[in-house]
């Protein structure tokens with residue numbers, strides 16, 4: 001029942017999952033008897049709060065903060081915080097819902113949650129970001145803890161913001177504990193966490209290709225986004241011999257025929273934090289397509305011929321028309337670094353074309369999995385090497401791929417990783433909920 005029409009993305013995510021679950025729901029009475037679906041779509045707890053802060057001109061600004069503690073059947077709530085002007089209750093709810101299944105798929109003991117604020121970090125000074133983060137934590141600190149709810153980063157939240165939030169949490173509670181992941185390497189962060197979502201999304205593509213006797217070597221790849229996930233997707237693609245030819249931000253798309261220059265991209269986005277149109281100043285042979293020139297029915301990045309696509313920006317950034325263009329141009333695989341980047345119609349196009357399609361909740365789970373490895377290191381007061389964490393990440397991504405593909409085969413649709421990922425994640429959470437009683 002859609003009781004809140006404003007929550008379009010949440011209903012989109014729920015519909016996709018419920019569609020996939022039909023075969024298991026029809027054959028298992030226990031899920032109905034225990035009202036598993038009714039309980040699963042209702043968050044255990046939703047917190048909405050006022051975030052007042054003072055800007056550099058001395059004016060008071062007010063934003064809206066959220067944390068949704070969706071499901072704790074498998075462990076403490078775990079999921080990122082997003083700071084972006086488009087954030088609203090429906091966006092956080094869809095992200096939290098997806099997180100439940102993603103976290104279950106990792107095989108690690110973590111429940112699902114998500115949060116954020118409709119705060120726009122663009123153009124804000126360091127002092128403004130710090131004051132906003134401190135105010136956000138003045139409310140959130142009472143709801144989180146290393147064994148209850150452990151936030152991380154997402155769009156607009158990286159190591160700097162996590163630092164300011166942790167500092168305020170420590171000041172209010174007096175506790176120095178692993179309440180956040182994605183921390184700086186200087187004080188409790190894990191090696192590979194920064195790279196994990198992008199690397200994991202490429203490992204997932206590698207396993208999808210391997211299953212068909214193919215490899216990443218020499219493949220032309222489209223990547224959208226120019227943030228944390230996109231940058232480390234591009235880095236790993238190069239390491240495995242592929243050629244990423246695009247990246248994008250909300251101002252437009254860069255197409256660099258011979259391959260995106262990773263050093264330039266990092267300099268622009270990680271150091272100078274500027275728009276992508278500056279890329280062509282350093283590389284005049286590359287082309288910049290401004291967002292104003294995108295086709296009316298989609299996104300220019302998906303109209304460039306390539307063999308693989310990695311949507312790494314945001315939700316619903318790949319339309320049905322984009323999916324048709326990708327398939328017509330001969331794409332053989334799509335691995336989603338972002339959460340729900342393909343519209344439901346676009347997903348149908350990929351499934352009908354029987355290309356390798358890794359949905360976000362499986363393909364981008366490397367980030368949260370490595371966050372859990374950060375929690376494990378914090379709790380045991382250990383620090384693992386880069387190679388050790390990377391190796392664990394690879395194994396986790398392989399297991400997610402095998403779990404999703406074997407479950408898809410069990411239900412008679414071996415190529416359908418959407419079905420496989422949803423059923424595999426659901427089964428774990430649902431069975432845990434039944435064993436824990438009516439709570």
Ligand code: NDP
Pocket residue numbers: 084086153154155156157197225226227228229230248249250251312313314315337338339364365367368
């Ligand atoms: P960042 O903030 O580092 O980067 C986001 C990128 O996407 C930027 O290039 C941004 O461009 C672009 N973008 C964001 N919103 C829009 C929009 N509405 N229209 C066009 N472009 C947009 O975030 P992340 O890289 O961390 O996150 C990217 C995606 O990956 C999100 O869907 C996130 O939920 C998902 N994800 C992230 C994980 C992580 O570990 N960080 C883990 C799992 C999933 P601009 O700056 O111009 O807005």
